[in-house]
Amino acid sequence: MISVPLSWYLVLSAVLFAIGISGFLIRRNIITVFMSIELMLNAVNLSFVAFARQFRAVDGHIFAFFVMVVAAAEAAVGLAIILAVFRNRATLQIDEIDSMKY
Amino acid sequence: MHHLWLILAFPLAGFLVNGLLGRRISKTLVTAVAIGSVSLCLVWVVKVLLDLGGLGAPYVERYFTWIQSGDLKVGFDLSVDRLTAVMLLVVTGVGLLIHIYAAGYMDHEGGYYRFFAFLNLFMFFMLLLVLAANFLLLFVGWEGVGLCSYLLIGFYFIRKSAADAGKKAFIVNRIGDFGFSLAIYLLFTTFGSLDFATIFGAVNERATESGIGTLTVIGLLLLIGATGKSAQIPLYVWLPDAMEGPTPVSALIHAATMVTAGVYMVARCSAIYLRAPVALNTVAWIGVLTAAFAAIIGLVQNDIKKVFAYSTVSQLGYMFLGLGAGAFSAGIFHLVTHAFFKALLFLGAGSVMHSLNGEQDLRKMGGLRRRVPVTFWSMLCASVAIAGVPPFSGFHSKDAILVAAWRHSPLMYWIGVITAAMTAFYIFRALFLTFWGNYRGEGHPHESPPVMTIPLAVLALLSLGGGYFDVPGFLRSAFPVRQTHNSEMLALISVSASLSGIAVAWLFYVYRPALADVIASKLKGLYQLVYNKFYVDEIYDAAIVRPVVHGSTNLLWQAVDAGIIDGLVNRIGSQSCAVGNVLRRLQSGNIRSYAAWVVAGAVLAVVVAGFLRGAI
Numbered sequence: 001m002i003s004v005p006l007s008w009y010l011v012l013s014a015v016l017f018a019i020g021i022s023g024f025l026i027r028r029n030i031i032t033v034f035m036s037i038e039l040m041l042n043a044v045n046l047s048f049v050a051f052a053r054q055f056r057a058v059d060g061h062i063f064a065f066f067v068m069v070v071a072a073a074e075a076a077v078g079l080a081i082i083l084a085v086f087r088n089r090a091t092l093q094i095d096e097i098d099s100m101k102y
Numbered sequence: 103m104h105h106l107w108l109i110l111a112f113p114l115a116g117f118l119v120n121g122l123l124g125r126r127i128s129k130t131l132v133t134a135v136a137i138g139s140v141s142l143c144l145v146w147v148v149k150v151l152l153d154l155g156g157l158g159a160p161y162v163e164r165y166f167t168w169i170q171s172g173d174l175k176v177g178f179d180l181s182v183d184r185l186t187a188v189m190l191l192v193v194t195g196v197g198l199l200i201h202i203y204a205a206g207y208m209d210h211e212g213g214y215y216r217f218f219a220f221l222n223l224f225m226f227f228m229l230l231l232v233l234a235a236n237f238l239l240l241f242v243g244w245e246g247v248g249l250c251s252y253l254l255i256g257f258y259f260i261r262k263s264a265a266d267a268g269k270k271a272f273i274v275n276r277i278g279d280f281g282f283s284l285a286i287y288l289l290f291t292t293f294g295s296l297d298f299a300t301i302f303g304a305v306n307e308r309a310t311e312s313g314i315g316t317l318t319v320i321g322l323l324l325l326i327g328a329t330g331k332s333a334q335i336p337l338y339v340w341l342p343d344a345m346e347g348p349t350p351v352s353a354l355i356h357a358a359t360m361v362t363a364g365v366y367m368v369a370r371c372s373a374i375y376l377r378a379p380v381a382l383n384t385v386a387w388i389g390v391l392t393a394a395f396a397a398i399i400g401l402v403q404n405d406i407k408k409v410f411a412y413s414t415v416s417q418l419g420y421m422f423l424g425l426g427a428g429a430f431s432a433g434i435f436h437l438v439t440h441a442f443f444k445a446l447l448f449l450g451a452g453s454v455m456h457s458l459n460g461e462q463d464l465r466k467m468g469g470l471r472r473r474v475p476v477t478f479w480s481m482l483c484a485s486v487a488i489a490g491v492p493p494f495s496g497f498h499s500k501d502a503i504l505v506a507a508w509r510h511s512p513l514m515y516w517i518g519v520i521t522a523a524m525t526a527f528y529i530f531r532a533l534f535l536t537f538w539g540n541y542r543g544e545g546h547p548h549e550s551p552p553v554m555t556i557p558l559a560v561l562a563l564l565s566l567g568g569g570y571f572d573v574p575g576f577l578r579s580a581f582p583v584r585q586t587h588n589s590e591m592l593a594l595i596s597v598s599a600s601l602s603g604i605a606v607a608w609l610f611y612v613y614r615p616a617l618a619d620v621i622a623s624k625l626k627g628l629y630q631l632v633y634n635k636f637y638v639d640e641i642y643d644a645a646i647v648r649p650v651v652h653g654s655t656n657l658l659w660q661a662v663d664a665g666i667i668d669g670l671v672n673r674i675g676s677q678s679c680a681v682g683n684v685l686r687r688l689q690s691g692n693i694r695s696y697a698a699w700v701v702a703g704a705v706l707a708v709v710v711a712g713f714l715r716g717a718i
Contacts, residue, residue, distance in 0.1 A: 024697050033693075094693050101691030 009050035016043035030085070030092045034078055041071045104150045106163045106180040109190070109229055112143040116222035124215025133205045136218035140201050140225055144194040150182065151191070157184050158579060160299065162235055169238070176296055181235035184580045188434060188573060189232040189366055192441045196358045197225050199557040203449050204350035206553035207456060217257060217348065224250035228359050232366060237286050237296040240367070244282070244331065247360045248275045254355060255347040267343040274340040278330015285323035292316050302373040310377045321374050321381025324367065325388065332364030334422060335392045338415045339639055345407040349452030352407060357414045357448050358441040365421045365437050369430045372581055376428070386426020390507070390514045390521075393419030395636075397524040401531070402622075402633045405462050406451045409532045413488070414444055416525060420503055423518060429506030431577035436499035442568045443487040443496060446561035447529075450481035453554055454536060457547040464532060469541040473548070476555040478537050480562035485533050487565040489526035490600040492593075497600075498569030501593050508592055515592070519599045526603030534611035 016039055023036030045064045052060025086092055116139030124132050154161055160183035169176040182190070201221060208217050224247060231243025248271075256268030286296065293301045311317050328334065333341035344356045355361070368375065368385060375382040393416045400412035417440050424433030455462055457474050471478050487496040500522060508515040541547070549555070610618040622629045631637070688699075 021701055025694055025701065028694075097693070098691030101689050 006050055006054045010047055013043045013047040013050070016040075016046065028093050028095055030082055030094050030097075033094060034075075034082070037078075038071060038075070041067055103163065104153055104161070105146075106150065106182065106233060107165065108146050109143055109150070109194075109233065110180075110226055112139045112146065113222045113225035113229065115139060117219050117226060120215050120222060121219035124219055127215075129214055132215045132218055136222055137198070137201050137205060139222055140194065140198045143225065143229070144198050147190045147194050151187050154182060154187075157182065157187060159183075160186075160235075162299070164235075173294060174290065174296075176236055176238045178239065179235035179297070180233040180239075181298070182233065184577055185366070185369060185434065186232050188438060188577065190229065192438055193225070193228050193232065193359050196441050196445050196561075197228075197354060199560055200350050200354040200358070200445060200449065203353075203452075203554050203557040204348075206551050207350055207452055208348060211348070213257065217254075220250055220253045220257075221351075221354070224254070224355060224360070228363075231363055235298055237289060237298070237301075240370075241282065241286060244327075244363060244367075245279065247355070247363060248272065248279070248331070251275075251344070251355050251360055254351040255344045257347055257351065261346070264346040267340075267346040271340040271344050274337050275330045278327045278337050281323045281326025281330070282328075285320050285327065288316070288320050288323065292320070298370070302371075305373045305377060308377055310379065312379075314380060315378070317374050318378040318381045321371070321378040322384060324371055324374070325381065325385055328364030328368050328385075328422075329388060330364075331367075332361050332418050332422070333392075333415050334364070334388050334419060335395060338392060338396065339642060341415055342408055342411040342635075345405075345411050349407070349448055349455065352411070353445045353448035353452070356411070357444040361414065361418060362421070362437045362441070365418065365425065365433055368422070368425050369434055369581075372425075372430045375425075376582065382426055382428065384426070385422055386507070386510060386514060389419045389422025389424075389426050390517050391419070392416065393423060393521045394517050394524075395419075397521045397528065398632055399635050400528040401524060402629060403528075404464050406454070406464050406467070406532055406536065407448070407462055409464070409528055410444070410447050410451060413447075413525065413528065414440075416521060417444065417488070420500065420518070420521070423507055423514060424503035427503070427506035427510035427514070429502060430581040431574040432499065432502035432506050434577060435502055435573040438571065438573050439487065439495035439499040439565070439568045442561055443484040443565040446480060446484040446558060446565050447488070449554070449558055449561065450477050450484065453477040453550045453558065454481075456550050456554070458543060458545050461543055461545065464535040466543040467536045467541070468539040468543075469537070470547055471537040473541075474550070476549060476558060480555075480558040481533060481537075483562035484565045485529045487568070488529050489604060490522050490596060491526075491604075492597055493569065494566050495564070495568035497597070499573075501596060502574060504596050505589060505592055508589070519596050522596050523599040523603040526600040527607045530604045530607035531611055534607060538612050539615060 020036045020038075020040030020043060023039065024033055027033055027036065045067050048060040048064045048067070050060075052058065052064075082092070085097060089097060091097070116135050119135050120132055151157075160181045162179060162181040165178045165180070167175060168178045201218075204217070204221065208214055211217070227243045227246025227250060229243075231240055231247060234240035234243055252268045252272040255271055256265050258264045259268075289301060290296055293304050295301060305317065308317065326337075330337045341356060341361065345352050347356070375385065396412045396415035396419060400409050400416060403409045403412060417436070421433045421436045421440070424430070424436055451462075454467065454470065454474060454477055457470070457477070458467065461467065483494070487494040490497045490500045504515055504518050504522070507518050610621075634640075
């Protein structure tokens, strides 16, 4: 059985992470920014699982689960914040939400 | 054990009771506590002295080690010798009389309990001063009486002049105390101890210094301390102003006891001075010059208390002359008689003021002879005593000093004789202006109550007969005896000087009252100069006070404090603000810029980690 080499997973993970970063930096809609963060988290999950498989160790799996749990919690809180902001500001453009400053 | 500590405990207890509870307890009780504590103190002093008997050698009681640090070991030690015995009796005896008098004098005054609390505290420190068996404990008493002096001069602290006078006394005394503390350091570095017995024992083994040696320097530094406390040139200026305090305070602290602390201290250190002739001679010169200078100023003052204040300065000068001439016992003798007659003069002046509702100006008195007879007769007794009329007390002590001065230096003797004439003049001038002629004020003079007149009468008896206490004989064992040849000639000269002073005063102020004004207007410039006390206060003000104030204001405050110290702190603050102003721009509120920074930081971390890995 031909197995997929580790490097492929890592490259895919890096690509996904880079897309996440770019999205995070470039997009203005807060929902999209949020999705970019989820993308970065899952890119990291991918490399965790890949390493776990490579080294036949369970640590990576555990970490991946942790990340998922945190991501789920973060999604709940994050979406709640987004809703609250939208109710107050009637906008989801993050460039317009800049009152928390000096 | 004779429990010397009890002598200190009584007035301290009186101070604590009156000071802490005086506001709540009745006036009668305050008086009872104050006078009772001093009476017990006197009783205990007498008992201890009777028990100790001859006091051939100093009797020392050591209680506990007060300070132990390296080589320095200072104990809380009290000692009694003959010198201390004399001082104890004067302080407690005169102190008790003045406490009794003050109960009447202060009757209508506010802060009654405060007054007596301070007065008892003063007694405590004064007794500590004379009982101390080492220099540091003496210094505690020395500073303590200075504190009480300050508190009591400023007793009427609502009056600015009184508060200023208190400050002046305190600050001028600091200058003297600075010299005193230097002397204590020098004594410790030289002898390795501060105990009187140890130091004077070591001093007695040394040779007499012909020039300026360690002992001379110590003696001169001690003298600086003494000039502060005992109001000698150049530090006498605080004493006349100290008359702002209530009159019993002037009598007790600024005439009879505290101001003689310097005399006591020099006499205590006689061993040092006898081996430092230069210092001893300086003592004599300071004394004789102060005596003459203050007497001249006293000639023309119009405030009755000011006259007596300058008289006190002058008489203290006499005491220093006696000490400086090597006749320590004569100096102490004069201290004792002076305590009697000067306390009496002040109390009498207080009684006069009391009867005139506080009037102090001699020009507004006159003719009080019949209206306040007890006061008049007792002040007459004090006046003949201080003027040196034989056989009253002042004659004996002054004569002893002048005989010693003649042997020391005839020039000093003649200055002393002229001063004696001036003393007789100014005292009788005050007496004549107060009691002779017609009453020139508007009040209704009345005699003071017996609580005031009885102490006056007792002091009058002491002033008249005090000369027959053989203080010099009693102190003969304490000080080395020098050949004394009682010269009738010298006594005759000084007595005739005194009598002529009285006669001139009588001529000017009773026989031809206009004469004084004529002479004053003829010698207008001189009169103004003397009347304004030779402008010494103004000179000190211009030469010392103002440069210090201006230097402090402009240099130390404006330049150093405000400019450098505050400037540094403020500059650090404002620079932090400026940097923060720039950095806070980072906090833009724009989430994407934060994210960019995070990414940039992560990239930087990766790059740095990569470089470090590569380097290793």
